Amino acid sequence: MSNSTQAAESHDGQEHPIGLYFKVWTLLFVLSALSYMVDYFQFQGLLRWSLILLFMFLKAGLIIAVFMHFAWEPATLKVALLLPTLAIVVFIIFIAIEADYIYLNRLEFLAGGK
Template identity: 60%
Template sequence: MTEAALHLEGRREQLHTHVPDAAVSGAVHAEGQQHPIKLYLVVWGWLFVLSTFSYLVDYFGLQGYLRWSLILLFMVLKAGLIVAVFMHMAWERLALSYAILLPPVLVLVFVAIMVFESEYTHLIRVLFFAAPT
């Protein structure tokens, strides 16, 4: 009987040491992933700064390709911050990130190809339909 009591006592100590670990890991999974509030405040600050730069482009009266390039750059940076932090894409699997981020990048590549093609088509039409001199 004493051997059985010693055996049970050993198993109880063994169970006792593992129960808090299981409870702690279960609590972490049930609670979800928590990010520090400082991260969100820093991202909010960067969004404010980028928006200020975007408005300063109009305030200083920049024109042409420089204006649109800067506005688009600030817009993409702000969208990237929002998607990465507030939509939690920075912590997702790489496959999910590719599934969401790769199609817009490919659309931009195809738009760039169409712009180059349209310039070529316009040049050919101007040369072909120009009045002979």
Template identity: 55%
Template sequence: MVQTATATRTHDQHHPIKVYLVVWAWLFVLSTFSYLVDYFQLHGYLRWSLILLFMTLKAGLIIAFFMHMAWERLTLAYAILLPPVLVLIFVAIMMFEAEYTLFTRQEFLGSTFD
């Protein structure tokens, strides 16, 4: 007797609604924190650091639970998450190189470059 692929598959995995409600609550809390940054009128690097931190945490929760990456194979997660991480590393390297380039231009060309 030949079994079809659908007959041998196990039942689809269903996650309890509690998981999604907890994630939704965390997203609400993180969004509230990001709005509080503006409410308390924070400025400068602290403001942008907090906004980027909350944005990254919210994106991580959405990717992990609503896009079901928390239950995927590790290789698939690496295939999706590793390229953006590498892009961020390369952007950081370019920022340091840009600062060095600006410093050397100001050093050798003087105040006429400003």
């Protein structure tokens, strides 16, 4: 068998070490425990929501990267999937900013422009 045939066969049936999955499970458990601790220590306000969102995104990223095998995809596919997602997040931020602007203008108008 030639080297290119061996490389193609090893790539088709690509397997990852079980230790990687155990490490990710452990890290997911730790991140979930930290997320629980945010409630246990009764953090409030912006700190609370920032930590909850941080842990949520880290857990989701790990699950997507390892268990959904996204980490081993070609760079072009990663860009094709992540760029539109990033654009949607930016548009949502713009919409939220404009919604606050409209809301504050309506409050000012209804208050009589004081």
